[in-house]
Amino acid sequence: MNVRRRSSAAALAATAVLGAAAAPAVAADPSPSTPASKSQSTGLYGTTDPQFDGVWRQSLALLAQDTVGVIPSAGAVQWLTGQQCDNGAFAPYRADTTKPCDAKTMVDTNNTAAAVQALWAVGGHGDAVEDALTWLKSVQNKDGGWGYTPGSPSDANSTSVVIGALTATETNPEQVVKDGKSPYDALLTFALPCAEDKGAGAFAFQPDKDGKLLPNADATAAGVLGVLGKDLVTEAGKKTADAATCTDAKSREQAAANGAAFLADAVAEDGHLKSALGGSPDQPDYGNTADAVVALAAQGGADKAAEPLAWLQKNAAKWAEESGPAAYAQLIFAAHATGTDPRAFGGTDLVAQLNATGPAPGGVKDTATASTEDGDEKEKEKDKDDSPFGVWWFVGVCLVFGIGVGFLLSGRNKKQQP
Template identity: 65%
Template structure:
């Protein structure tokens, strides 16, 4: 999970590491400076992550067979601008979006993934996808804000949105370049330090520094996967292979090899924040589990998943809806029961952070299928009307220029290796 940048956006500190928050701006403050809207999940200031955390929460509920409250879905849908884009948060949706409102690719892509999964929102997702395509960079990738330099996290979350909306990411091109081309340029060669990993962005000299958060996002991006995925075909332990580094499959395997090595000893990813070398990064560890599973490296994902089961409860409780969602995505990717996660019911804990769901069932697969049928009917009606058929860390830092990316986990983004 998971924002980034803006032209000179100020990111404030978070209390714990790893909660998925779009990094464009800041982490939500403990004491909200604005009233918490009806229908929104979480109790912290939504200014910088309202759409992000709502999208992850609704997507996690849908994935576990929960039918979200109507007003929770309506709140998210109502945040969309006429252009199709989403900002991190709009306090007054009666007021049209204007040039002063900073819309971003991360919030928009997360909303697309959630609304596509919920069904009945094809017109909205189509408009959002069109906007995302309109701000694609010439290298095939995306930055956090329109015109911002491409980064691994933003490019990957948008690729996931395209896939969720029924698009083939490899066919979404600008100047002949696809998201895979942009991500390939951010993959570190196997024979260099951090080989196999993805960098968030090149440094000022054009060099690439391994970034675990960007790597987890990058693996999903090149696989064309969103926040929610199941385990890929089981394979041998991933190893970095220069011979296949030019293919999406090779990039994913190389990225997974880096992640597998990073969690091998302790079972978790460590904070990249200076002075916190031994502090766990819960959110990025959850993202790494999802990425490893998607690649098929389930054997390498078992240890970090087990570590999260034993150690993430306090972090999730303090961090809120997006954190619960990240843990649910990790459990789901590994075929584990999120209702029995280290003795905790993640689904119930997530539900308790917002409006009471319309319905809940423990038969997740069955609920998802029946819900999909209803969604298809809703989409058919929507089609007749409209003609149409988802990682940084904590700290206080000033981001200048274009490009900060995800903040705390999920798709947060860390620029340090």
């Protein structure tokens, strides 16, 4: 499989829309308020301490820019590539990238999968993408899925974001198998059966200590995207009718329909998902609501996401301003998935706001010559592929810390990389 980049024309066409941020669930919540040092922040989006979400927010920012036809800053891309370990994996953040990664470096699947999707989208980093994909495959669990860290039990969010990385890079998840199990096999084990009194059709993050599956909206948004084989940036799927009843999932499509029905019910009353922190009253969950918009649109068309989308347009601007780059990216993904203009999202220009959180972009993609350039580059790359030095295959996939952090995504046409 050849490494490709999406055409400029396609990228600009996406400018009028917006997609799901974080493929299988939600984008990272804002990191602690401690400012990053100048040496740490060069090329980095956002001003808060990147210790827990540097790679995640950087990846989502670059991916969102590419989605709306903005050419990211070369320095911003270099910041991300500089975070990669020699084995291909990414940690949330490495303060000193001159020191090689060792056993104490907390690499994980979520940041690696998100970085894969971002570097695949911007193009020109085939080796980095290939190394990251190779590492992800090397830490696949025997059930076919992935946990947040290598060797940890599989969970719905991590498995979904890696599926997104595989799909984005034109790698078929069904062919990424461990002990006869694919990522889809693992993901379907987190779907609650329809016989459940509470949460029928939803996805659990992972079984609890007693082996019971508990419904989780974040994991459900991620799971819907995952079983559909979508990455963080996805467009609206074919319009479908609301399911009359939950039907036990014997297929990925049915599991997605069940999960979408659960999400639709969850947002029906207030137009958004809720979360409770530390025993406090329920609060609106902006990030997971954005992910739910992406999942609902991907499964059954933009109309299914109309209510939570409208709520985000009315209420999410302040949240995004306080939360930073990943939040703006999530809203851009939600806009893209529903065909909404991200530059006029409830009166907010999400693109301008995102760009303002980091180094100035390198420009805007030119649609006038994109089609011609696409054809010329494909011919050149075809010649390279016929030689012994041709670039051949890959790329990869989304989400961050587990339950409070999310993600969601879509396969795109890409040009071959040089």
